[in-house]
Amino acid sequence: QVQLVESGGGLVQAGDSLRLSCAASGYIFSRYAMGWFRQAPGKERVFVAAISWSGRSTDYADSVKGRFTISRDNAKKTVYLQMNSLKPEDTAVYYCAVVRKEYGSMSYSGRDYEYWGQGTQVTVSS
Numbered sequence: 001q002v003q004l005v006e007s008g009g010g011l012v013q014a015g016d017s018l019r020l021s022c023a024a025s026g027y028i029f030s031r032y033a034m035g036w037f038r039q040a041p042g043k044e045r046v047f048v049a050a051i052s053w054s055g056r057s058t059d060y061a062d063s064v065k066g067r068f069t070i071s072r073d074n075a076k077k078t079v080y081l082q083m084n085s086l087k088p089e090d091t092a093v094y095y096c097a098v099v100r101k102e103y104g105s106m107s108y109s110g111r112d113y114e115y116w117g118q119g120t121q122v123t124v125s126s
């Protein structure tokens with residue numbers, strides 16, 4: 001049974017940093033690309049960042065480039081999202097997800113992801 005459990009969210013002030021973690025189980029973590037998405041109140045869920053199964057490639061939404069960093073530790077079966085210089089518009093529930101295909105490409109489309117975590121709330125005050 002695949003499980004993804006996010007943690008690390010919270011309430012911070014603008015300019016602060018947070019690191020989100022997503023612990024995976026129930027599948028061979030090192031063979032699958034991973035992604036982070038977020039959903040703000042009243043808005044659709046959108047892509048934030050993705051990382052290849054090897055960790056050698058990453059991709060980011062324009063809104064977070066230069067501020068957020070995605071990484072993974074295949075030994076710990078965990079993917080991270082380091083968020084720096086947080087802004088109020090970063091306020092959202094953040095979800096991690098695993099792509100459908102073993103050794104598949106990372107993707108910015110939610111349709112390419114099969115399993116999702118329950119989400120962790122990030123709130124940035126001004």
